Amino acid sequence: SGGKLSDQQPTRKKPPAPKQSIRTSEPQHSTPKLLMVGEPLSKSPADDSRTSWQALPTEVALKPTLAAAVLTVAAGDSHCLLLTSDGSALSRSGDGEDEEFAPVPGLAKSLATSSRVTQLEAGGRHSLALTSEGQVLAWGSNSCGQLGPRADDGSGGGGSLRVGPVTPLMGHRAVLVAAGGGHSLVLTADHQVFAFGDNSHGQLGRGHCQTGSGLAPVRRLGGLPVRQIACGGRHSFVLSHSAVLLAWGSNDRGQLGCGTEDGNATRPLPVECSALRNRRVRRIACGHEHTAAVTADGGLFTFGAGDLGQLGHGSNSSESLPRQVAELMGSRVVTADCGTSVTYASCQGGRVYAFGTRRNKPWPLTLGPGGAGDVDVSAGGGRAFLRVGGPPMAAKLSIPEGLLSLDSCDPDGDWPGCLAIAACPAAYARAFLLPDIEHENPRPGWHGLDLDAAAEFLQKRLGAAAVSNPERRQELLAAQTELLTDLTEREEAHLADAECLRLLLLLPLSPEFESPGPLQPALAELVLRLPRPLMTVLLSWIMELRLRHFARLVRCLIRAAQHLLASSDCDANGEANEAAKVDADEQRIRRLRPCLDFLKRLHALNSDRRDRLPASSFHLAEIRDRVPLEKDYRAWTENRNQFSFLKYPFVFDGHAKMELLKVDARMQMEQAFREAMMFNLFQGFTFGAIFDMRSPFLVLRVARQALIQDAVVSLSSCHPAELKKPLRITFKGEEAVDEGGLTKEFFLLIFRQILDPVYGMFTCFDSNLVWFNHSTLECPENFSLIGTLLGLAIYNSILAAVPFPMALFKKLLRQPVALDDLKELDPTVGNSLQSLLDAETANSVEELELNFEIETKMFDHVQRVPLSASPEDRVTLGNRESYVSAYVDFVLNRSCRDAFDAFQAGFERACGSPVLPLLEPQELQAIINGESGCFDWDQLEQGAIYVNPSPDYQQLIANFWSVFHQDLDEDNKRRFLRFLTGSDRVPVQGMSAVRLRIQVVHCSPRCLPVAHTCYNMLDLPRYPDRETLRQKLLLAIDETEGFSLV
Incomplete structure (x- = not known):
């Protein structure tokens, strides 16, 4: 039998926890009647379904008052059930042709005083009833445990049983039930799907096909907001709020719609019917070995067994992938249901089509008078019931009442209900959805959430209720932490689909996420465990967040990291007990690592955003006080696989990176110093004083009147290893000893001279910044020596104060340059190019009469240099961006390629360090030049x-x-x-x-x-x-x- 849906109206703006009365009164319509088509209930077991199946609908003999009161019908293999408007449940079996519908024996006694039946489901030989109290009652055959564990039969097995409650569900409020051939499904308010009964083909979704395992939730649906459940003969389906279909069980005829290429006849764990992902499925129905899906636009897709024509494709072939019924493309299917080997489609306007039992194309059923409105179809076994003339189908909402949703909780009136919602992952997935996105699949780049409304609710209503009461605050924190921990630590409880990822965007808006605690590491851990496809979707969503929401996420994670650093029992000097220090560090790192790993991904996203956060948003200023940087750096250089803050360079501010650069330089100097001393010691013991000893310092002897020439001579003869020694300067004719002061003045003077445009190696612009002279006659080796000098200044922690633009520091760090860099160097040209890009009309561009070439001066001679393979091409509105890019590339890259390459090689020869790539261009500039505008x-x-x-x-x-x-x-x-x-x-x-x-x-x-x-x-x-x-x-x-x- 297909999973029937409740007639209850959803009330998403009211608290879900309190018991609610069920509205069963319906508006008056034309006199309703109930028709039956297919096998008669009194069919003999010896009858062949191929010959006893009747294609002509016949009216079911009901009293007029009963016919008018029928809300839904549920059909099983040999019995059927009626639900009336007053909550009564009637049944009829196939024992006799003249048998009438009668109350289900014992059902009334099993109901609570104020309770009534709201849904009935008929399986192969068992029945289920859902009450207004959220209780599930079951009766009939229990040969496979399909009635669930019961108080009157603790084993869960046996023959036929009377009406009784499914006892383990007492702690959960059921909102929907479905019955299959020998198994059952129950959907609870917290979006859990419980399965029990026959598991011979994995139809309980537990990862195996063993029987006798009783009632348990389908774990692989973790976080999925389910809106419909359906059972077939030996397979099961769930439909999510955003139209994601997951199925499990027998797939020997392709009834799961996921293909059979891998040869697996059973799927004991839920798999997605991905072929229907973007079809916006609104209803799913299961036959014995086939399935039908109705989409929002009125399409009908069928798949599975087709030997009796039950797929309606004009053949008797089976289909392992969903295929639309072409014959019905001209009609809008409202609903569909499946019998054992027949499919029924109710279309808009009161037309009903059937196909199956050796008829492989849809044919219309004759309904007689009164069939102008939508017809409700309920099929099961070999028959179907058609309710004609009742309430229109549009009045029956397919989303069950009582499902938890975050935006429906009432913090002021129902705090326990809010806690239940806060601990339910699926309650986040269907909350705060934007209009027209409610039933659409989430996709990369578009989450469909109204995050502003969510923030308003969570921070002002839920937050106010929690913050004003410390006990409530702790309860909310515990509920949300338990939710994340459960999804992270339990092997089977992972997020089932991209739809569930909305939880990870809404939780950071919670007021508890603002304060450092267990929430942030738990959220980060869950994110890092996502499968690659879901991780890709989540990161694309985060990439498209508005800056304020993106900044909040980063800020909360940074605060958590700061808190973990500050809460260490051992300070940077390691003064606490060593054993306690090691244990505290391990605990801190275990919680800190996921936060940093998540921040690392966010930092990468930030680099690609247009409205990016400043680098300082990711800095951990506490790291300099709480972490022994030298120890951490030395450990990182020895083993890069172990945890180290060097793996997260974005957390270091300029001060910390400067300290790391000094640590690295000090380590290299120590190594060079030791090697020189060991060499001298070896030479002394072996040869005496015959040979010259190596100085442990790099000594440059220069005259103030010939700084550049003397420096070039001294550095040209230096081995690269010599550059790693501590630098000492000696000014000829001066008696001072260099303890750092002479080195400072040396760099100040030499850069003043060598960067002077008169010297010819660099050109000065109106911005008072210098750049490589493209017409210089100096050889690349001289530029290499200048780069070496600049590298030595950094290596020896000297401020050089060189007037280079930001473009140089970007290029030294191998980062691309852009128009903004040219605007800094040459404002006149840069702003002109910006005006070209800002031009709004084609005439504004064409009247400039620009070609793809640039004019340069070479010794007062003007030269034209092509910017493309076709320099004669005019610059137009369509190609102006290419022209600007080529212009910038020529000035900052092509015109100085040889000079800069030599400059960079010399620079890296002197101060090559693993820390260097960690720097931002602004930080490298500040390390070289210092701060020129921060005079406190x-x-x-x-x-x-x-x-x-x-x-x-x-x-x-x-x-x-x-x-x-x-x-x-x-x-x-x-x-x-x-x-x-x-x-x-x-x-x-x-x-x-x-x-x-x-x-x-x-x-x-x-x-x-x-x-x-x-x-x-x-x-x-x-x-x-x-x-x-x-x-x-x-x-x-x-x-x-x-x-x-x-």
């Missing part, structure tokens, strides 16, 4: 350190800061910074990283302040008054070049 002078004073402080120096220190803040303008303050540190740029870490050290010295007041740039230390003489201090300080900062021993 108050922070400089707050972070100052005073060597050997004394109360006697308080006035002197006060005078110094008074002069600094009040008498020095911004330019002089920056000159003081350069005087003190060797650079007028602020480190990435901010002004606090400068760490000014002031040391009061006992010398003549005629002496000037002295800066030790190696240590950022200022020697401040004991000046007698403020004015003297001001004059001496200004004199000192006027001379910021040159070193001497102090």
Whole structure:
């Protein structure tokens, strides 16, 4: 028998948990009648169904009052059931031709006082009844346990039994039942499908074909919002809210619609009937070995056994994939049902067609007078009942009443009901759907949810009810955590379809998701366990989220990660007990890893979004305080398969990446230093002092008057391994010893000279930025040396202050450049190209008379360089984007390819590091140049350190800061910074990283302040008054070049 649907009206805006009365009164229509077609109920068992089947409908003899009260009919192999408008259930078997419908014996006694029957189902030789209390009653044959475990027969087996409840369902509210040849299905309010009875062909969906396993839910339907269930002879179907069809059981005739190519005659686990995925199926009906599906547009598809013509395709062939009944394409099928080997289709306008029992094409049934409206068809066994003249089919909604849905809960009036909904995965899948999406399959890029309405409800109504009551808040958190944990940890309980993924978009809108706790790791763990197809769909949905919803998801996961970092019992120095530290770290990593893995996917999506979040949205500032970065980095370099934060570089801010870069440089310097010392030790023991010893430092001896020439000579003869040693600078003719200060000044001076356009290697633009001179005569090796110098500056943690545009740092990190980069370098040309792209008409573009070529100057001679294979082509509205892309590519790539390649090779030779690819272009620029606009002078004073402080120096220190803040303008303050540190740029870490050290010295007041740039230390003489201090300080900062021993 096909799964019949309840006549109850859904009330999605009311709480589902309270018991509800069933509306059974129907509007008045023309005098109804009940017709029967097919085998008579009194058919002898010896009769052949091929000869006893009657094609002419005959009216069932009913009293007029009973005929008018019939709501639904259920037909089995040898019996049928009637449900009337007052909730009465009548039955009739085939024992006698003159037998009349009579109340089901014992049914009335089994009903509660206020309960009534709302649905009847007839199986092969058993029957099921659903009551208004959500209880399931069963009677008839129990040879295969199809009545379920019962109080009067604990074994669940036996012969015929009287009416009794299916006892294990007492804890669940049933909303729909279906009966098959020897098995039964029950749909509960929380969208679980329970199966019991015959399992010889896997029709219970448990992954095996063993019998005697009793009643249990079909686990592989986890999270699916089911709206209809149906049983065939030995197979089962469910139809989801978004028209997804899943089936299991016997497939020996193709009745599951999933093909038989793999040769599997049984499917003991649910499989999708994917051929109907986008057909918007509204109803499914099962025969003994075939199936029919009705779509929203009135189409009818059949598949399975066709030997008696029951598929209606004009042949007696079986079909393993759904095929539309071509003969009915001109009619709009409203509903359909299946008998053992016959299919019935009720069409709009009151026409009913049948096919089967050796008639392989649809033929119309003669209904007689009163058949103008839609006809309800109920088939089973060898017969069908046609209800003519009753309420129109449109009045019967196919979605059962009482199914849980998140948007129907009432936090103020029914909190227990809200908790039940919060723990039901399917309740999320059918909530807050946009109009016209309610019965459509979800697809990549389109989830169909009204997330703004969901956020409004969850945060203001549900959130308000929970936040105001701590006990409720804990209950809600526990329910949602249990939901995620159950779906993640139970092997069979996974999300069954993309429709279930809506849960993963709605849960982050819950108020409990905003606070760090167990929810975020549980959600991330569930997401990471999704099969690849579902993961693809989910990521496409997240990609299309509005920025505020995407940002909330990222923010909640980042907060969870921050909380896990901050809650560690062991700090970065490892001062706690070692065993406790190891255990705490393992627990933290186990919960932190899924959050980071999910964030890694979100970070990749963010890179492809048009309205992307800033990189800082993914940073974990706490990582520098809670994680020993050097230890983590060393472990990562030794074994990249173990957990390390280096696998998630997006969580590092510029400060942390700078620290990692320093750690890597320090490790390489230590290695180079050790190798030099070991070599010297070996040489000393073996050859004495005959051979030159290797210096553990890279020493460059340069003259201020010949910086570039001396640097080129020194670096040209260096082996690449030498570049990994700590750098030391010696200025010829100066007695100073380099402890860092000379190195700072060396880079400041050499880049000032070498990047000067007069030198000819670089061109300066109106933006005061420089770029490679495409007409230079310098060989690539010289550009390689410049790249090496820049790499050495980074490697030795020196601010270089080079006026390169962002394009250079993108190219060094092998990232593509774009028009915005050209606009930064050359605003005039870049903005002109942007105006070209913004032009709205073809005339605006064509009047510019542009071709695919560019004019360049080579020693004051203008040259035309083609930008494409056809430079004579005009730039038009259709090809302007190609022209702009080619223009940008020429300026930033093609014109300087050889020079830049050499520059990059030299750069990587000096500071090649695994950390380098982790950097963003902006971060690399800040590491090289420092911050030019972040001069927090108050922070400089707050972070100052005073060597050997004394109360006697308080006035002197006060005078110094008074002069600094009040008498020095911004330019002089920056000159003081350069005087003190060797650079007028602020480190990435901010002004606090400068760490000014002031040391009061006992010398003549005629002496000037002295800066030790190696240590950022200022020697401040004991000046007698403020004015003297001001004059001496200004004199000192006027001379910021040159070193001497102090």
